Amino acid sequence: MSNPSHALEAPIAEEETPSSLDEDAVERVSQGAPSWLSARRKHAWSVFEDTPLPSMRSEEWRYTDVSRVVDFADLQLATHGALAEDGSRPAGLAAAMDEDYAASGHTVLMDGAVVHVDLEPALAEQGVILTSLKSAVHEHGDLLEELLATEVVPPEEGKFEALNAALWTDGVLLYVPANVKLDLPIRATRWVSDPGSAVCTRTLIVAEPGSQVSYVEELLSEDFERRTLVSSAVEVIARDGARVQYVSIQRLGRGTFCQSAQRTLAYRDSTLDTLNVNLGGSVSRLDLNARLLGPGAHSDMLGLYFGDEDQHFDHNTSQDHVAPDTGSDLLYKGALDEHSRAAFRGIIRVHPDAQRTDAYQTNRTLLLSEEARADSLPNLEIEADDVKCSHGASVGQLDSEALFYLLSRGLSQQQAERLVVLGFLGDVMSRLPLGGVVDKVTRAIERKLKSV
Amino acid sequence: MSDGGEGDGEWIRVADLDECPPGSLLEVEAGQELLVLANVDGDVYALENRCSHQDLPLSDGELEGDRLECLYHGARFDVCTGKAMELPAVKPVATYVVELRGRDIFVQI
């Protein structure tokens, strides 16, 4: 860390009573906001109200009965996370931060608010912006007015996207000016402490032409008795020739429903890669849409999940090849133990003008227990002819040959199984070799494997 | 979740008999579970309210004698045993023990 201080700023001392998810809450979060933002929130709220809760009868929600997971009437809007009396960090957050690695900048969110931001001064001098969305509304209003919750993740995308656009309380803006290259990642640590709340935050990343940046966020909480909603909207834009990596490591506690809507826009000759690691939460739902908008754009889309107990993962991805000469390569792999369940629904869409598209999509799941269940639905919609597209999906057991080999080398059954699972999942991380991230994720998976 | 008869679950009052007259189906909540009650000529049965074919609610369906027909794809279940009697369902749905105490319908979860 360039900045040695981990100190969390004390939350601003405004007394806020818990607020239900309703129009009053929209009014409240709009206080002091510019009129464009209030109007946008109001509009999003009306979309939310007009949009029914997704039903399993709809194709997109076929594998998740969200009516059993979320009850909006039961949730309170999360605002500021509470620090301990003595101002110290919660133990889980401290532990996660202890294994931190070198970064160019760092933000910490507690519940619905950014409580800490630091950025290498040299980068700030070059015009890099890393700030809370709440302050960006005033300091970088034009940028937000143009990009926030408009073309990238608009409220019309769905019920949860509308909720988030109406009620987001804070989030992160990362802006990298043209040709500025960050060697070390920007990190975000998100801690959720308030059971029974709806935490709605957003992330907006804009990488101008020729710039380069990695962003790694981690979601953490303890286990909750009460159902808690953690809603994220992530918007990532890579302008011409930019290189962006977005990584999300989700290690929320049980009792949380982690809902994340992510969209990436890749322009000419840019590279925009994502890695979504889902290990925690009771239910997690990812909607990831990668749009390849300029010739030469490429996106690697990686995913990793490991489930146990009755965890439920639902991944809904799409690869939209809009411009010619674009590429995308998706690889989602996971292992499911105990009663856990995972669904993958992915689609490659090659639009009519997107000739010379190379698009691949692979989903592989290991079932480690009798009760685990995996659903996979890799789709293709191809409207151009000069393309190379393929997809594959498989569901099966541990590779018995590899197991046998390890057993013959004297490993115990348990050790051998762990190694085979790690090997199976490891090739996802080898595709996005961000030092600190690989270690962190490997450790997190090992911790889950130990309980197997 | 049990297939009944274990006797150690919690008894929960789920409905009044008037809400589920003979020949009808009724969706009820019992703790965390969503159940469907089926009244076959005065005898009430309780099943998990989720078709084993595509997880859609059985309470939207129709009761013919002791056969529950799912509204969505026509799968048929024996409400006494939960057994799938006709395609497209092939797996049973869970059943629960029901007791009538006066007009109150109790289910053991």
Place this chain on the structure above:
Amino acid sequence: MPENELVKGLGLDEYQYGFVDDEAHVFRTRPGLDEDIVRQISKHKDEPEWMLEFRLKALKIYERKPMPTWGGDLSDLEATLDEIYFYVKPQDHMERSWDDVPDTIKTTFERLGIPDAEQKLLAGVGAQYESEMVYHSLKEEWSSQGVIFDSIEDGLKNHPELFREHFATIIPAADNKFAALNSAVWSGGSFVYVPRGVELKTPLQAYFRVNQERMGQFERTLIIIDEGAQAHYIEGCTAPVYSTESFHSGVIEIVLKKDARFRYTTIQNWSNNMYNLVTQRAVVNENATMEWLDGNLGSKLTMKYPSCYLMGEGAHGEIMSIAYASDGQHQDTGGKVVHVAPNTTSSIISKSISKGHGRSSYRGLCKVYEGAINARSNVECDALLIDETSRTDTYPYIEIEEKRSSVGHEATVSRVGDAQLFYLMSRGLTQEEAMALIVRGFIEPIAKELPLEYAVELNRLIELEMEGSVG
């Protein structure tokens, strides 16, 4: 003739079955559908009361169910269904002797090659014209062994118990909107029973022909293959080319008892104004083997996913499908395999070719229920795109609840490679010949499974279609 212009405009002039006969019917219902029409159909068939009740209930289900929002574009279908004839009775009796079939109908089938086919060692032949089977025959050799090959109506009349035991238990009326529609207005189709241990050496063949403009054909077929029995059933479908849409919606239910083997081959070459929405499902018991060979070449829109429910240990299901979509066509086809019992195996191989503005979609399901230990399934889909305006989609659903199983799915999309074309042309082939050769090579793994005359026809069709196509 306006038809001819249309035929030319759509590039369908090679469609050799596009001729129109004079209308020949003894009775037809008025266009559209309501309870009264359903009652009329039932009355004309002199059915038992339970069947009328079944039909009326199915009509209600049909009216209640929304149009599917997936698959092909059905937005114009509702209007089409208001206009079509749901029941057209071509003649008074079904004939057992070819000579007794009325001349107009006979000429049609002769042009389609039926008497020819019968000579080619078929075990039996059935022919449906509009809403009724007009001809059914089964060789004495097989009828004497107890094989039944009859119209579905005669199946209901002559074998009421066997019929009722299985009818609509494999595909209930509520299964989907079009199964409900068929259940309400079904007419024609075959009733097949092959007794225990009987092995039919040559295929049974059924021809389906729609002649009437704005016609809906709703055949219903029920096939029961008893323990250890074997058979092969082939259906072929054609219709004239009209400027208005016609509609075909069949329901095919098949039961394979223990150790049975059965293959169902479809060569669907409907004209390009036909909606073809079919539900086909087989229940496969212990150690039985079901094979669907599904060729979809014609129609405006086909939605058809033959399925195998592998209910008994060791059951095997196989689906091989070829789809060909040209201008104005959408083939939304595929297959479903449902593994319920241990040691069940399945394979789906799908090959599609999209040309011009054609669109072909593979839609499939592989489901492994808990308890289907050692289930193995493999799905391979390959799509070939001929033109830059062609479209292909793949929608495979994979749902696995059993750890001790292995399921794989692979799909590729490719175009005819310039290098491949160039090589063949450098060896003296014209571009059309080269293209046809490449396409034939692409579908060869499935085409070789077809009965010879169909394989020949498929090749001929592809050659015709490749004429004038630019790589």
